[in-house]
Amino acid sequence: MPRLTGRTERATRPAPAGSDRRxxxxxxxxxxxxxxxxxxxxxxxxxxxxxxxxxxxxxxxxxxxxxxxxxxxxxxxxxxxxxxxxxxxxxxxxxxxxxxxxxxxxxxxxxxxxxxxxxxxxxxxxxxxxxxxxxxxxxxxxxxxxxxxxxxxxxxxxxxxxxxxxxxxxxxxxxxxxxxxxxxxxxxxxxxxxxxxxxxPRSETRRRAVDLLGMALFALLLVALMLFLMHPRADRWYLPVLSAVAAAGFAVRELRVPDPFIDLRVLGGNGPQLATYLRQLLAYTTSYAFMYGYTQWLEQGRGLGASTAGLVLLPLSVAALIVSTLTGRREAVRGKLIVGSALQVAGCALLLLVRADSALWLLLAVGALLGVPQGLIGLATQNALYRQADPERIASAAGLLRTFGYLGALAASAATAAFYPHRADTAGLHGLALFMLAGSALLLATILPDRSLGRLGTTTPRTIGKA
Missing domain, CATH: 1.20.1250.20 (MFS general substrate transporter like domains)
Structure with missing residues (x-):
C-alpha cells in the first residue's frame, strides 16, 4: 500500500478534538x-x-x-x-x-x-x-x-x-x-x-538564510528614530537623517534579497495590514499621551501627591481590564474599533473641560472613559492582524505591531514635553488634549470607510490550512 504524504495524509486523519489548552x-x-x-x-x-x-x-x-x-x-x-x-x-x-x-x-x-x-x-x-x-x-x-x-x-x-x-x-x-x-x-x-x-511542542526548522543585514539596518533606522523622538531637538538633526539613510538602505536590501527579514513587496500590497499598524500607532499615541500628560498634570496642575494621582488613574486600568474580559471572546473587529475610537474622541473632548478646581468625580470619569477604548482597540488590532498577516510571517508581523505601539509611546512622550515646556499646567493639558483629539479623529477616519474590517473573522478552513 503506498505511503500517504502531505495533503492526502492530513485529509485521512480524524479531525482533532480542539486546541491544546496546555x-x-x-x-x-x-x-x-x-x-x-x-x-x-x-x-x-x-x-x-x-x-x-x-x-x-x-x-x-x-x-x-x-x-x-x-x-x-x-x-x-x-x-x-x-x-x-x-x-x-x-x-x-x-x-x-x-x-x-x-x-x-x-x-x-x-x-x-x-x-x-x-x-x-x-x-x-x-x-x-x-x-x-x-x-x-x-x-x-x-x-x-x-x-x-x-x-x-x-x-x-x-x-x-x-x-x-x-x-x-x-x-x-x-x-x-x-x-x-x-x-x-x-x-x-x-x-x-x-x-x-x-x-x-517541538517544531520543524524552516531552513532559510537569516537576513542579518536587513535586521541590522532595521535596528539602526528604528533606534535612531526613537532616540530622536525621546529628545527632539534641532541639534540632534543627524538622528532623523541617519534613520532616513538606514531606511533607504533597508528598502533596497529587502527588495533584493530572496528571503527578506520583512517582505516589503508583500507588506506593501497588504493595505489592510498597513492600516492596522497605522491604527496601532495612533491609538497608542493617544493612550500614552493621556497616561503621561494627565498624571503629570494631576501632580503639578492639580497639586495631588504621587500616590493619590495613581489612585485617580486606577479607573483607567480597571475599565480596560473589564472591557477586555467582557468582550474578548467575540472578535467584532470593526465594531470594537468604531466604538473604541468614538469613545476616545469623547474622552479627549471631556478632557478639555478639566480645570484645576474640577470635581474629583470628573477626574475619575475621564480616566474611566478613556480606559474603555484601551480595552476595545487593543483587542481589535490583535485580532485584525491575526487575520490580515501572512500566516508564514505571523510572529514577525505581531512583533512589528508591538513596535508601532512603542513608537506611539515615544511620540506621546515628545508631545507631552512640547506641551509642558516648564510645568504641567492646565493650559498645557488642554493643548495636549487637542493633540489627542486630532489623533483620535484621524483614527476614526481610518476605520469608518474600511469595509474590509467587517469581513474579518469569516476565515474558511482553506485559509486556515494555507500555512
Whole structure:
C-alpha cells in the first residue's frame, strides 16, 4: 500500500478534538514578563537614583532602554520564531530574562543596570510573537480558527499585571530593596522555562538564510528614530537623517534579497495590514499621551501627591481590564474599533473641560472613559492582524505591531514635553488634549470607510490550512 504524504495524509486523519489548552499557561506567563518589568520600574526609579547618586535624567534610561530593546527585538525575534519555531525562541528569550534578573540584582553601577534592562527587553520580546505563532499553528492543526479567546486571555493578563505591577514593585522594594525588582525575574524565568520544556511542542526548522543585514539596518533606522523622538531637538538633526539613510538602505536590501527579514513587496500590497499598524500607532499615541500628560498634570496642575494621582488613574486600568474580559471572546473587529475610537474622541473632548478646581468625580470619569477604548482597540488590532498577516510571517508581523505601539509611546512622550515646556499646567493639558483629539479623529477616519474590517473573522478552513 503506498505511503500517504502531505495533503492526502492530513485529509485521512480524524479531525482533532480542539486546541491544546496546555499551551495557555506558558503563553500567559511569558507574555507578562514585559509588562511586569515595564510597570514595576516606575516605583524603583527614585531609590535607584539615590543608590547611585544619579539624577532623574539618567535613571530615565532604565525605562528608555527597555523600550528601545523591545521595539527592535519584537519583530526581529518574531522573524526567528517564524523560521525556527516558537519553542526554541521562547526558551532562549525567557532564559535571557533570568540572566538579566541576576545581572540587575548584582549590578555595581547604573550603566550595568541599564545593560540589564536592555537584556530584559530582548528576552521579553520572544513570548508574544511565540504566542501568536502557536495560536496560528493550533488553528492549522485543528481547523478551528477561533483566536479571540486566546488573544483576549493574553490582553487580560497583560492589563492585570500593568495594574498590580507598581503595587507589587513597591512591596518588593519594601521587603528587599530595589534589587528585588530585578531578582523577581529569576523565579519568573524558571517557571517559564519549566512550562515551555514540558508543554510547548517541538517544531520543524524552516531552513532559510537569516537576513542579518536587513535586521541590522532595521535596528539602526528604528533606534535612531526613537532616540530622536525621546529628545527632539534641532541639534540632534543627524538622528532623523541617519534613520532616513538606514531606511533607504533597508528598502533596497529587502527588495533584493530572496528571503527578506520583512517582505516589503508583500507588506506593501497588504493595505489592510498597513492600516492596522497605522491604527496601532495612533491609538497608542493617544493612550500614552493621556497616561503621561494627565498624571503629570494631576501632580503639578492639580497639586495631588504621587500616590493619590495613581489612585485617580486606577479607573483607567480597571475599565480596560473589564472591557477586555467582557468582550474578548467575540472578535467584532470593526465594531470594537468604531466604538473604541468614538469613545476616545469623547474622552479627549471631556478632557478639555478639566480645570484645576474640577470635581474629583470628573477626574475619575475621564480616566474611566478613556480606559474603555484601551480595552476595545487593543483587542481589535490583535485580532485584525491575526487575520490580515501572512500566516508564514505571523510572529514577525505581531512583533512589528508591538513596535508601532512603542513608537506611539515615544511620540506621546515628545508631545507631552512640547506641551509642558516648564510645568504641567492646565493650559498645557488642554493643548495636549487637542493633540489627542486630532489623533483620535484621524483614527476614526481610518476605520469608518474600511469595509474590509467587517469581513474579518469569516476565515474558511482553506485559509486556515494555507500555512
Amino acid at each position: 499551551l495557555i499557561p506558558p503563553m500567559l506567563f511569558g507574555s507578562v514578563l514585559n509588562p511586569i518589568n515595564s510597570s514595576m520600574i516606575a516605583v524603583a526609579l527614585v531609590p535607584i537614583g539615590v543608590a547611585f547618586g544619579a539624577p532623574p535624567a539618567e535613571t530615565a534610561w532604565l525605562v528608555s532602554a527597555l523600550y528601545l530593546a523591545t521595539a527592535v527585538g519584537q519583530p526581529v525575534i518574531g522573524r526567528l520564531v517564524d523560521m525556527y519555531g516558537p519553542r526554541r525562541l521562547y526558551l532562549a528569550g525567557t532564559a535571557l530574562v533570568g540572566v538579566a534578573g541576576v545581572l540587575g540584582a548584582l549590578a555595581p553601577s547604573l550603566g550595568a543596570l541599564i545593560a540589564a534592562r536592555v537584556l530584559l527587553g530582548f528576552g521579553t520580546s520572544a513570548a508574544y510573537p511565540a504566542a501568536m505563532r502557536l495560536t496560528r499553528s493550533e488553528a492549522e492543526r485543528t481547523g478551528q480558527d477561533s483566536p479571540a479567546g486566546v488573544l483576549a486571555a493574553l490582553a487580560v493578563a497583560n492589563q492585570t499585571v500593568a495594574v498590580v505591577g507598581p503595587a507589587l514593585g513597591g512591596l518588593l522594594i519594601g521587603l528587599g530593596g530595589w534589587r528585588a525588582v530585578f531578582t523577581l525575574n529569576v523565579p519568573l524565568s524558571a517557571v517559564c522555562l519549566v512550562l515551555a520544556t514540558l508543554r510547548l
